[in-house]
Amino acid sequence: MELELKTSCFDTYEVGGEITLTQEETAETIVPDYCPDIARIIETDGKVYLHSRELRDGKGEISGTVRVTVLYTPDGEGGIRTLEFAIPFTAESENRSLPECVYLAAEVMTESLETRMLNPRKVFTHCRLVARLTGYRRVSLRFCPDAEAGPELCVEKRQEQQHATFLTHIAEKDFTFSEEMNLSPGREGAAELLTNRVCSTVTETKLVGSKLIFKGIFTVSLLYRTADGQCASTTGELPFSQIMEVEGAADGASATLHLQLTGADLQIDGGDPEGRQFAVTLxxxxxxxxxxxxxxxxxxxxxxxxxxxxxxxxxxxxVSFCEAFSRRQTVREVLEIGVVADSILAVQAECGAVSVSREGGAAALRTMVSVRALYLDEGGVPLVAERGVEVSCQMDLPADCRITAHAVCPEEIQGSLADRGIEVRFPVDFRVEAASQVKKVCISAAKIDTESPKDLSGAPSLVLRCLGRQETPWDLAKQYNTTIGTILAANQLEAEEDIPREKLLLIPRKRA
Incomplete structure (x- = not known):
C-alpha cells in the first residue's frame, strides 16, 4: 500500500483589506421662500445615509447623502425654525487596495459638521466625513488531516487538534420599517417636527433552517414645536422583527448582524388633528x-x-477565536453654562470612532462622545451647550486578537438642571468583534521511497538521555528513529504526558 494523504477543504471568507477614507464636502444653501429669514443659527445636525457600496477592479467606492438639519431663530419671530437639505457624497479607495475582494462593508460617520450664515437667506455648510471600508474575499482552505499507509511502511504521524471559526456566509437584505409612534399622555401635540434621531439595537438572532430571524429595537427621539410655538421632545422604542434568507447555512452557525440606515421619513400623522401621533418610516x-x-x-x-x-x-x-459582544459604560457629566437656564429642550450624544490600545494584559477601548444640550435661558432664548467626553472601556482579550468596535448611545439621554449647569446621564455601548488568528504549518504532500530502506547499521540500538527543555517526545522519537510507544514501553510509562524531563530515558531503536 502506498502512502496516501487525506485532504479536507473549507470555503470561507477572510478580510482582504481595511481602508480609512476622509472626505470633505461643502454646500451653499438658499433658505426656501416659505421659511423666515435667519437671525441666528443655533446648531447643526447631520445624518449619514449610505446608498451604495461597490467593488470594481480591487477598488472600493461608496456613495450616499448627509441629511443636514439646521436649527435657527427666525428674524422678527420667536421660537425655533428648521432648515433641511441634503449633501451628496462619493468616496473611492486608491489603486487596487482591495484585491480579489467580493464583498464590501462600509461605515461612514461625520467627524465634523458646521453651518454658518452668509446672509439671512443663505448658509454655508462644511462637512468632514470618515469612511471605514472592509473588503472580504472568498478563499478555499485546504489541509491534510491524516495519512494512510500500510504497516509495512512503518509510518509515524503527528496530528494536532485545532479549534477554528469559519466565516461561511455573508447575507444582505434591504427592508423598510413602518410604524406609528404616540406621545405619552399629558404631552402637548406637535405642530412641526424639528429634528429626529434613530438608533438601532439587535437583541436576538436565530437561524432556523435557511432562514435567519433577527429582532431588535429602534429608539426614536424627536424634537418638535407645539401649536403655541413651544419646543418639546419625546423618545419612544419601536420593536422590529425580520427574516433573511441564508441558503446553505450549517446548523449551529452563529450570526452577527449589522444594520445601516439608508433613509428615514418621520412626519406628524396627517390623520391626527391633535398632532399626538407620528408616522415613522425607516x-x-x-x-x-x-x-x-x-x-x-x-x-x-x-x-x-x-x-x-x-x-x-x-x-x-x-481564526482560532472569534467573539461578538457588547459592553456598557454609564456616563454622568455636567455641561457648564455661563447663564441661568430655564428649561432643557433636548439632549443629544453622538459617539465618534473607537480607538483600541493595549494597557498591560487588557485591551482599552476609547471613544469621544459629543454631548449637546439645547436649552432656554431665563429670557426664553434657545442656546446650546456642547462638550466632548471621553468614554473608555477595558476588557480582557487575547493579546494577538484583531478588535473592531463602534460605540452608540442606544437609549434616551437624561438631562437635568444642576447648580453648575446641565447634568447629563446616558449609557454608551461598545459593540465589539474580536478575532484571533493562528498560523500552523501543515503537510501538503509526502513521498516515501520503498526502493531504499534506511541503513541503520551504524546507529546505536539504545540511547540514554533526558528530554530537552524545548523538546517534545515526538522530536525525541523522530531523532532516534523510534516511536513514542516504544519509548513508553521501555520506560514503563503509560502515556506521553507521563514522560519526565528531569530523568534519564531509555530510547531503544525501533526495529522494522
Whole structure:
C-alpha cells in the first residue's frame, strides 16, 4: 500500500483589506421662500445615509447623502425654525487596495459638521466625513488531516487538534420599517417636527433552517414645536422583527448582524388633528455574517522508521477565536453654562470612532462622545451647550486578537438642571468583534521511497538521555528513529504526558 494523504477543504471568507477614507464636502444653501429669514443659527445636525457600496477592479467606492438639519431663530419671530437639505457624497479607495475582494462593508460617520450664515437667506455648510471600508474575499482552505499507509511502511504521524471559526456566509437584505409612534399622555401635540434621531439595537438572532430571524429595537427621539410655538421632545422604542434568507447555512452557525440606515421619513400623522401621533418610516440595509465553529485535525509531521520519507509543508492561517459582544459604560457629566437656564429642550450624544490600545494584559477601548444640550435661558432664548467626553472601556482579550468596535448611545439621554449647569446621564455601548488568528504549518504532500530502506547499521540500538527543555517526545522519537510507544514501553510509562524531563530515558531503536 502506498502512502496516501487525506485532504479536507473549507470555503470561507477572510478580510482582504481595511481602508480609512476622509472626505470633505461643502454646500451653499438658499433658505426656501416659505421659511423666515435667519437671525441666528443655533446648531447643526447631520445624518449619514449610505446608498451604495461597490467593488470594481480591487477598488472600493461608496456613495450616499448627509441629511443636514439646521436649527435657527427666525428674524422678527420667536421660537425655533428648521432648515433641511441634503449633501451628496462619493468616496473611492486608491489603486487596487482591495484585491480579489467580493464583498464590501462600509461605515461612514461625520467627524465634523458646521453651518454658518452668509446672509439671512443663505448658509454655508462644511462637512468632514470618515469612511471605514472592509473588503472580504472568498478563499478555499485546504489541509491534510491524516495519512494512510500500510504497516509495512512503518509510518509515524503527528496530528494536532485545532479549534477554528469559519466565516461561511455573508447575507444582505434591504427592508423598510413602518410604524406609528404616540406621545405619552399629558404631552402637548406637535405642530412641526424639528429634528429626529434613530438608533438601532439587535437583541436576538436565530437561524432556523435557511432562514435567519433577527429582532431588535429602534429608539426614536424627536424634537418638535407645539401649536403655541413651544419646543418639546419625546423618545419612544419601536420593536422590529425580520427574516433573511441564508441558503446553505450549517446548523449551529452563529450570526452577527449589522444594520445601516439608508433613509428615514418621520412626519406628524396627517390623520391626527391633535398632532399626538407620528408616522415613522425607516429604510435599512441589513448585513449578516454567519460563522461556523469546527474542531479540525491537522497533520503536522511524518516520518518512517524503515524508509526515507520526504514531505512538503504549507502554512495555514485559521481564526482560532472569534467573539461578538457588547459592553456598557454609564456616563454622568455636567455641561457648564455661563447663564441661568430655564428649561432643557433636548439632549443629544453622538459617539465618534473607537480607538483600541493595549494597557498591560487588557485591551482599552476609547471613544469621544459629543454631548449637546439645547436649552432656554431665563429670557426664553434657545442656546446650546456642547462638550466632548471621553468614554473608555477595558476588557480582557487575547493579546494577538484583531478588535473592531463602534460605540452608540442606544437609549434616551437624561438631562437635568444642576447648580453648575446641565447634568447629563446616558449609557454608551461598545459593540465589539474580536478575532484571533493562528498560523500552523501543515503537510501538503509526502513521498516515501520503498526502493531504499534506511541503513541503520551504524546507529546505536539504545540511547540514554533526558528530554530537552524545548523538546517534545515526538522530536525525541523522530531523532532516534523510534516511536513514542516504544519509548513508553521501555520506560514503563503509560502515556506521553507521563514522560519526565528531569530523568534519564531509555530510547531503544525501533526495529522494522
Amino acid at each position: 429604510y435599512l440595509h441589513a448585513t449578516a455574517l454567519l460563522r461556523q465553529e469546527q474542531e479540525l485535525t491537522l497533520l503536522r509531521d511524518l516520518y518512517s522508521t524503515a524508509y526515507q520519507l520526504t514531505y512538503d509543508a504549507a502554512p495555514l492561517s485559521l
